[in-house]
Amino acid sequence: MIRPAQEGELPRLMEIFDIAKAYMRRNGNGGQWGDEYPSEEFLRGDLSKNELYVVERDGVIHGCFVLAEGEDPTYATIDGAWHGDGAYGTIHRVAADGCGGIFAEVMDFAKARHSMLRIDTHEDNATMHHLVQKHGFRRCGIIFLEGYGGPRVAYDWCRES
Secondary structure, rough: OEEOOHHHHHHHHHHHHHHHHHHHHHHHOOOOOOOOOHHHHHHHHHHHHOOEEEEEOOOOEEEEEEEEEEOOOOOOOOOOOOOOOOEEEEEEEEEEEOOOOOHHHHHHHHHHHHHHHHEEOOOOOOOHHHHHHHHEEEEEEEOOOOOOOOOOEEEEOOOOO
């Protein structure tokens, strides 16, 4: 089940992000999320915009992600080209505790709500590159994050008409 996150769940979400960061480091991606990202305060901002969701199974939260509505300023400039123009949803900060299948659930949820999606990841995040391509996303180019993180590989997905 996917549902909006609640303030009282932030400690569990921080645990999930710690698990995800440890996984990324073990798999050659130590540069995407530093020790302090995302902070609890950052997640509170996602909560206040009603964009933070949890993936729950049998009453246990196993994953979380952001599904943002509307244009994302991060994607205003790309070294490359998007495959479609128009309204889209943006997926950010996907994290899971390792139980498996979380990304597929997130994709089903997001694709049911949007005919176009965008997502980005660090060049060294081999797992995410594999997952987004497995779920029909196409590489579009490089975007640059302001203030943190540097360049990211950008992907999009468009529902076939």
